[in-house]
Amino acid sequence: QSGSVAANPEQYDESYLCPVQVGGQTLNLDFDTGSADLWVFSTLTPASESTGHAKYNPKTSGKAKSGYTWNISYGDNSGASGTVYADKVVVGGVTATSQAVEAATSVSTQFMQDTDNDGLLGLAFSTINTVQPQQQTTFFDTVKGTLAKKLFTVDLKAGTAGTYDFGYIDNSKYSGTITYVPVKTTNGFWEFTAGAATANNRSLGSVGDAIADTGTTLMYLPTAVTSAYYAQISGSTNSADAGGYIFPCDADVPDFHIAIGGKSFTVPGEYINFTPADNSGEQCFGGIQPNTGIGFTILGDVFLKAMFVVFDQTTSAPRLGFAAQ
Numbered sequence: 001q002s003g004s005v006a007a008n009p010e011q012y013d014e015s016y017l018c019p020v021q022v023g024g025q026t027l028n029l030d031f032d033t034g035s036a037d038l039w040v041f042s043t044l045t046p047a048s049e050s051t052g053h054a055k056y057n058p059k060t061s062g063k064a065k066s067g068y069t070w071n072i073s074y075g076d077n078s079g080a081s082g083t084v085y086a087d088k089v090v091v092g093g094v095t096a097t098s099q100a101v102e103a104a105t106s107v108s109t110q111f112m113q114d115t116d117n118d119g120l121l122g123l124a125f126s127t128i129n130t131v132q133p134q135q136q137t138t139f140f141d142t143v144k145g146t147l148a149k150k151l152f153t154v155d156l157k158a159g160t161a162g163t164y165d166f167g168y169i170d171n172s173k174y175s176g177t178i179t180y181v182p183v184k185t186t187n188g189f190w191e192f193t194a195g196a197a198t199a200n201n202r203s204l205g206s207v208g209d210a211i212a213d214t215g216t217t218l219m220y221l222p223t224a225v226t227s228a229y230y231a232q233i234s235g236s237t238n239s240a241d242a243g244g245y246i247f248p249c250d251a252d253v254p255d256f257h258i259a260i261g262g263k264s265f266t267v268p269g270e271y272i273n274f275t276p277a278d279n280s281g282e283q284c285f286g287g288i289q290p291n292t293g294i295g296f297t298i299l300g301d302v303f304l305k306a307m308f309v310v311f312d313q314t315t316s317a318p319r320l321g322f323a324a325q
């Protein structure tokens, strides 16, 4: 089987939500290549935490996995926890007849407040799934064997709907060629080594160990690369108050170039002029921020929306394919 689902951006492209049928009920989920749990707001989530969200009702067709629990926390300190059911999950026509559906009994305020978001669909490696006492497979791992090709592609866009495709590569969605790089799976992420970064034809240094993470909004780069980049934007500062680098909204924000697999890819400066940092709209928050405390580089949506990316498990050595959109 194969299929395609729309990835609809929230305001400012903060995250992208995709309609998914869970036990016959449509929920809008955040597809996240940086985690491996499929969890949903549910009839088990306290009303005080789930107002405004679509909720999964396991009573309809879910089979309880008795004694199974899950508890996840993310790099931004958001999190959720709950119990586990097996149910039918359909994404763009691709059907998992018995997928582990993690019903939330508790969610953090970030999730409570984002009423566009009805849960997450993890697309990292199942080795980091949080279900106990028995780890469960991601949607992709559950259906992988039934897909025409064991891969999915990600085509996020700036300010408009993109797509997640499962089982095939649509050659009309990218320009030029796809450059493949090997993936390190030991941390459970789609992790690879990126190369040199430049802006305004000046070297910013090497990016190094990085993950392709659709669930993270921004790019979190090595501090040396980040400071070298903002040194080229007059009036930019790393503001503790704002929580990162900001600059005058009318600044000239240079394109960011990164080498991957020996090819250079470009993130337009306009994607890096991310959002107003305050209500005056005078200062804007940067789409590139330092990876302080993270330990690796995160290439999130600001990067991904300039790219067409193949998440490939067609062989025993997973790989990532990158092409310009």
Ligand SMILES: O=C(CN1CCCCC1)Nc1ccc2c(c1)OCO2
Pocket (backbone or CB within 6 Å): 030, 032, 034, 035, 074, 075, 076, 077, 078, 120, 215, 216, 217, 294, 298
């Ligand atoms: O937490 C995430 C992604 N996460 C995906 C699920 C929804 C909530 C956001 N990314 C992230 C990871 C590390 C970070 C960070 C953000 O900010 C600083 O360090």
